[in-house]
Each structure stands twice: as C-alpha cells, then as structure tokens.
Amino acid sequence: QVQLVESGGGLVQAGGSLKLSCSASGLKFDNYAMGWFRQGSGKEREFVASINYSGEDTDYANFVKGRFTISRDNAKNSVYLQMNSLKPEDTAVYYCIAVLAVAHRVRFVGGDHWGQGTQVTVSS
Numbered sequence: 001q002v003q004l005v006e007s008g009g010g011l012v013q014a015g016g017s018l019k020l021s022c023s024a025s026g027l028k029f030d031n032y033a034m035g036w037f038r039q040g041s042g043k044e045r046e047f048v049a050s051i052n053y054s055g056e057d058t059d060y061a062n063f064v065k066g067r068f069t070i071s072r073d074n075a076k077n078s079v080y081l082q083m084n085s086l087k088p089e090d091t092a093v094y095y096c097i098a099v100l101a102v103a104h105r106v107r108f109v110g111g112d113h114w115g116q117g118t119q120v121t122v123s124s
Contacts, residue, residue: 017086035049049082055074
C-alpha cells in the first residue's frame with residue numbers, strides 16, 4: 001500500500017526556517033507529481049507547492065513564492081519543502097501528496113495519496 005510519511009515539522013520563531021521531508025513507499029515514485037498542502041486551525045486546506053515527476057517543473061501558491069522551495073530526490077523516493085522567512089500565518093498542519101498529474105494541475109486536483117501531516121508552528 002502507498003505510504004507518505006512527513007517529518008521535519010516543529011516550533012520556530014517568525015523569520016526562521018524549517019525543512020519538511022516526505023518519504024514515499026508503495027508507489028512508483030518517479031511517475032508521480034508530488035506536492036504540499038496545508039491546513040491551519042479553523043481554515044480550509046490549501047495548496048502550497050508542487051513539483052513534477054522529474055523535478056523540472058514546479059508551482060507555488062502566491063503566498064509562499066520567494067520563501068519556500070520544493071524539491072525531490074527520486075533516488076530516495078523523497079520530496080522536500082524548504083521554508084524560509086516563516087510567518088505566524090504559516091502555522092498549519094502540512095500534508096505531503098502524490099498525484100498522477102502535471103505540476104500546475106496539482107493545485108486543482110489535489111492528491112491521489114496523502115500523508116498524515118506534520119505540524120508547523122511559527123511563533124511571533
């Protein structure tokens with residue numbers, strides 16, 4: 001069965017950085033676009049970033065452009081989200097997703113598979 005396991009969340013001060021990792025198993029990783037969504041308390045789940053199967057194409061939500069970077073390592077079946085200049089409004093549970101789609105469609109279609117999520121808390 002497909003498993004996506006996130007790690008790297010935690011508590012950080014505003015302006016700080018965190019790097020999230022997602023390790024995938026049970027799927028042919030380099031067939032899938034990968035992405036990150038997030039859900040803050042009392043808010044709807046929202047798209048953060050996506051990357052295509054080869055890593056050559058990425059897409060970002062406007063509110064993270066210039067601050068977050070998504071990357072993948074197909075040899076390690078892993079996708080990453082480097083988060084810099086964190087703001088309190090970035091506080092949320094971050095979910096890793098895998099989907100058979102091009103990177104720029106991920107924000108519309110969501111994931112075929114979802115991880116359990118990792119909590120990111122940014123203090124002011």
